[in-house]
Amino acid sequence: MIVEREVILEVEALQKRYANGTLAIQEISIDIRKGEFASIVGPSGAGKTTLLKTICALLAPTSGKVSLHGTVIESPPPEMILVFQDYARSLFPWLTVIGNVIFPLKKRSDISKTEKESLCREAIKAVGLERFTNYYPWQLSGGMQQRVALARAIAFRPEILLLDEPFASVDALTRADLEDLTLQLRSDFNITMLLVTHDIDESVYLSDRVFVLSPPPSVVVAEVQVPLSQPREQVRTRSDAKFIELRNRIHGMIGKPKEQVLAEDEAHALGTAALEFNKTTS
């Protein structure tokens, strides 16, 4: 069911040690394929934000490398845009919604002013804020502010969006709205998404693939495929037996060292096999 698409982002043996000597990321290797929605889910303090910032070259890795289309990246590439958790700090309060969205496009000389404006209008419409273009961010609710941050990223037309717990600071209903909006944006604009979150349900709901992190120093303890049908729908998807099984499985892995997860997974596989065997023999 899952078609193997070309790998566009490759993280190889990435290690990150903070300046104070703490090892945040032990070794992480992941591949992101074109058009997929991938999540990295891990406990609090697992260095998720650090990982994302290192992937987009805001931080330099201690060792290992990140390649985009086969080229190692050393400064934030325009094809990859990070959306921060704290919209109140990442939006510019002296600019209106349209001012914020057009901000990154201003410096580009390859497209005309009219084109820039139409890119912005399209992005603002896509997040449903077309009636609020002249509002300042602080005049909007938290969920709306995060929509502005998403619109700003979309208008820039990146290939990949990196989402750093973008829905963590909003209420549950807004969160569900934003999750569905993100899925919509992904299909409308054909963007590859990489989300980090501590919310297992969210990662399963949104993703095609989930990478589970160990506690720090982080390693990927498991890569879980999410074969849930598309499009996802809040109530239907979340009550699907497969969804519940996946979330429980990830729940069992999270916060555990890699050896234990591997051992348990093997036991689980053996158990399933034994069950299958019993079924066939009886």
Add this chain to the structure above:
Amino acid sequence: MSISTRAMAAQRQADLPAASIPQSQRTVKGTVLSIATVVIALLAWEVIARLKHSVYVPSVTQIAITFWHEWFSATFRDQAVPSLYRMFFGYIIAAVCGVTVGVIVGYYRFMFRLLDPVLQYWRATPATAIIPVGILLIGIGDEMKILVIAFGAVWPILINSADGARLVPRERLETARVFGLTSFETLRRVVVPSAMPQIAAGMRTGLAIAFILIVVSEMIGSTNGIGYYVLQAQRTFAIPEMYGGVILLAILGFTLNTVFVFVESKVLGWHYGQSARTR
């Protein structure tokens, strides 16, 4: 649907104070009270002055008449205009240097570490203390006053600009980097606007210091200017003239501050809107 209703509610809330009637009534009442206080104070002065018959305390009417004759004449050109242009040039120099250097110092960490001891030293020095130094080095001409004003007013502007530039939220700077802004573009398009509230606070303090310095520097070493005029009037027993000069200074100070606040509210409307919302 939920988005539009929420924002409309937010907007209604924002409009509320201005639109509601009790608020405007309160403002009218406040204005009446303020005027009453001034009138009562002036009347009290007038009564005391007339009862005491002291040369040192002329009556309000006498001061007002002198004020009219002195300041609505060539005296304004000869005494007030020099003060104003010295202050203007000194303040402009302070503002340009203070904001430029301050923002750069705040933005580049190593510059901040390098210059912080100097900044702390000047922050602690009373601005008036440099006037004798100024007279010693460059005499009592306009240059001395302009430089003394520039030198005195530059520190609060510089220190506040540096603080503003240093305390830009990290996410804002990282956002700029993610979108590929160069270091200079980030400085101009992110750091300076972010630091504007602190820059304005520094410029307001700088304006007050510039105003003090013009008066004191003219009192200590000058042949004209309002400060010179006030001190001369006192020394020659031109008492109503002395009071008139003090009143002119008060009026000028008030006007400068009002203009500053007005411009600030235009430039920093976003900041006040935001703080009002989060309070």
